[in-house]
Amino acid sequence: xxxxxxxxxxxxxxxxxxxxxxxxxxxxxxxxxxxxxxxxxxxxxxxxxxxxxxxxxxxxxxxxxxxxxxxxxxxxxxxxxxxxxxxxxxxxxxxxxxxxxxxxxxxxxxxxxxxxxxxxxxxxxxxxxxxxxxxxxxxxxxxxxxxxxxxxxxxxxxxxxxxxxxxxxxxxxxxxxxxxxxxxxxxxxxxxxxxxxxxxxxxxxxxxxxxxxx
Numbered sequence: 001x002x003x004x005x006x007x008x009x010x011x012x013x014x015x016x017x018x019x020x021x022x023x024x025x026x027x028x029x030x031x032x033x034x035x036x037x038x039x040x041x042x043x044x045x046x047x048x049x050x051x052x053x054x055x056x057x058x059x060x061x062x063x064x065x066x067x068x069x070x071x072x073x074x075x076x077x078x079x080x081x082x083x084x085x086x087x088x089x090x091x092x093x094x095x096x097x098x099x100x101x102x103x104x105x106x107x108x109x110x111x112x113x114x115x116x117x118x119x120x121x122x123x124x125x126x127x128x129x130x131x132x133x134x135x136x137x138x139x140x141x142x143x144x145x146x147x148x149x150x151x152x153x154x155x156x157x158x159x160x161x162x163x164x165x166x167x168x169x170x171x172x173x174x175x176x177x178x179x180x181x182x183x184x185x186x187x188x189x190x191x192x193x194x195x196x197x198x199x200x201x202x203x204x205x206x207x208x209x210x211x212x213x214x
Contacts, residue, residue: 069207070191071200072164074123081145081167082113083130085159086152090182090201096167098178102132113178116148124199126161127154136178144185145169149201165201 084098101112114130122128130150139145145167150159166185172178184202191205 102134
């Protein structure tokens with residue numbers, strides 16, 4: 001489940017606990033939500049308008065955090081759909097189009113998916129071999145995909161693993177490109193090695209969602 005989904009569920013539960021009606025909206029940055037609350041309060045001057053209660057509505061902005069969560073430090077090779085090489089513009093909940101790296105018609109500025117090879121388990125800090133992907137047809141159906149984020153390419157088609165991300169794939173378009181959004185996501189299991197925040201690309205393990213209302 002995505003972290004924002006966890007937080008929305010948490011926020012709704014809090015509204016129910018307080019006996020309030022409201023809506024919870026995920027903001028475009030993927031790490032905050034907006035809570036709109038509607039309720040009724042006893043009005044001191046109700047006798048003027050002839051009603052015992054008056055409705056009110058308020059909006060609150062809240063940040064979504066995962067307390068105690070750590071960036072995923074390793075994944076089984078079979079869990080990794082593809083890799084992105086030297087990709088520095090990862091943003092959550094923004095539509096993205098990814099080309100198969102083997103497509104000779106892909107523009108130079110296009111974000112490209114690469115196949116990654118190595119041992120059965122891939123860890124952050126490890127050097128792996130990457131190569132072209134000719135087709136992304138296997139991702140024609142919507143699915144949550146795990147993506148390896150690699151550093152700059154080195155000699156002989158190798159790169160260092162910087163971390164892992166979750167991509168909410170929505171299928172492929174008429175040009176064979178996968179479309180979707182990066183999301184914050186909680187993976188199963190526990191981390192073996194704690195990583196610094198610079199290795200956090202939204203895929204974490206452990207922790208509990210917390211909504212901090214501002």
